Amino acid sequence: MWTFLQKCLDDCIKNHDKCKASQDPHWYPERLLYLTQGKACKDALQLVQTTHHIPTSRYIALSHCWGSKAPLRTTKKNLAQFVKDISIPDLPITFRDCVTTARELGVRYIWIDSLCIVQDDRQDWARHARSMDRIYENALFTVAAVCSPNGQVPFLGPHAPSSRASWQAVNINIDTPSIEPPTNAKGLPQAQLKARKYGPDLFPGWCYGPLEFRGWAWQERYLSVRIINFTKEEARWHCKVSKVCECIGTGQLRDPELQQHPGYQADELENLSIIQQWRSIVSAYSDRSLTFSTDRLPALSGVASRFSNSVQSDYLGGIWLSDFPRTLAWYRRELSDCSTGKPKMWRSLDNGVPSWSWASISGQTNWMWEFGFESSRFEDVQIESRVEVVDYRYRTITDNVFGEVEKGSYIEMKGMVVEAEMESDIHGGGCVRRHGFGPQHIVPDCHVISAREYSFLRGSSKVTRRAVPTDKLAESLTGGQHSTGQVRCLLLFTTTKNERSHACVLILGKQLDGTYQRLGIGNSDSGYSRPIYKNRKSWEVWENWVELEEWEEWEAWFSDAETRTMKIQ
Secondary structure (H helix, E strand, C coil), X not given: CHHHHHHHXXXXXXXCHHHHHCCCCCCCCCEEEEEEECHHHCEXXXXXXXXXXXXXXXXXXXXXXXXCCXXXXXXXXXXXXXXXXXXXXXXXXXXXXXXXXXXXXXXXXXECHHHHCECCCHHHHHHHHHCHHHHHHCCCCEEECCCCCCCCCCCCCCCCCCCHHHHCCEEEEECCXXXXXXXXXXXXXXXXXXXXXXCHHHCCCCCCCHXXXXXXXXXXXXXXXXXXXXXXXXXXXXXXXXXXXXXXXXXXXXXXXXXXXXXXXXXXXXCCCHHHHHHHHHHHHCCCECCCXXXXXXXXXXXXXXXXXXXXXXXXCCCEHHHXXXXXXXXXXXXXXXXXXXXXXXXXXXXXXXXXXXXXXXXXXXXXXXXXXXXXXXXXXXXXXXEEEXXXXXXXXXXXXXXXXXXXXXXXXXXXXXXXXXXXXXXXXXXXXXXXXXXXXXXXXXXXXXXXXXXHHCCCCCCEEECCCCCCCCHHHHCCCCEEEEEEEEEEEEEEECCEEEEXXXXXXXXXXXXXXXXXXXXXXXXXXXXXXXXXXXXXXXXXXCCCECCCCHHHHCCCCEEEEEEEC
């Protein structure tokens, strides 16, 4: 394995101009772990400040799962001790395996988040979160502990999670008419074929394991130029030019078919505008899990920092103001777990992120009308904005403008508004009703509750809002009955296709303080990508829903609309 990986690394450094051009070999993180020889020629670790201890060689980075129990961490209390010495036997076994990898591949400097960031220093943590793009991009390579669910599970050695036995090659004896065939014990011609099972688990670009479900690990993979993936099957090499694994060997290191960015389909991203790339990244990242909901934005802050140089726009909780109003046309992708109707409506995250941002809810995010079908999949759908930004306030808790949000952020928009009644259930179904029109299909952002069902909202009979983790919900509604409440429908933007106009509409709930909260979104069926409603009408969860329309009469809906300024938090 180590010979294979060393060949991959040497070949990339020598021959991959694309990889070399993506890095600054003279840049170093603020702190690094220095692997040096201590007494009796035994390796020792030391936490060094790179402004005082200038590294004499490149460093590597570790991408790993913390698990339910936090690994060994640097704090204000032990910082001075770690600067002197860190006992390698005291490290979590995942960290020790990373040290082994560094030693085997001739590296003396290592970056591990829990040790190189002072974990109880909020500003130190925020400063590093913002520079994650440079940390992982400039590492000689990233060690990805794909198969380790936490720091106590190794990715090297006999005790690491392994399915190698399932993929071992076996010898198959076959008869052959070759000129000089080998013979068996009876003197009969015989040839030997080596074969093994074939499946996606063995594809060079395939990585599957606990690490691939974690939010923080997504940007670490996206930002890294070179990655060594330690999976249950084998070690795999990824860089900007090649993807190979032990079973294939180094013979395909420069195969043009393998020239993709590690962990993401960069060949597709390159055909997108910078804003479209961002939306695609959010869709991929938002499907991953985080231990703390407050990390929803910080875990993507390194990528956001990198994009800010190209977008040249204000960043408002995971969206870019220059992409307004399309950037508000996100929707929760999931409706329900399955056709039997197992609930999959999470409550809103209590992480300070304003409701108009996708980062305020759990689950994967997609966008309405993302691509058209006229000439190219990557051609943006042309829209006409029906709202304008009047004012906004957006602040973060630390000086990392891409990090955790301070509660109270808002955006004020002026546009056409009508009142309606919203109806939703725990499975993700939803509609809005207005007298004289059929019910219009919408996608609720999360579990929505109203004053009609909950006594703690009695301060106003018209309050309809998102459910938060601390709410005690009525059993009747969690069991599948519909919740109803008063809402406002704000016309966001429109488009025209086949000489017909189509609309995208935000659903807003008025709060006790007079501000509004985003509750969901709806759009007419224009043939563009959209929530899958029609394909799920046979599902059991839709049996108690009437036929829903999809805003084909939006002009009539808004014919008597008032022009209002809405302050949305």
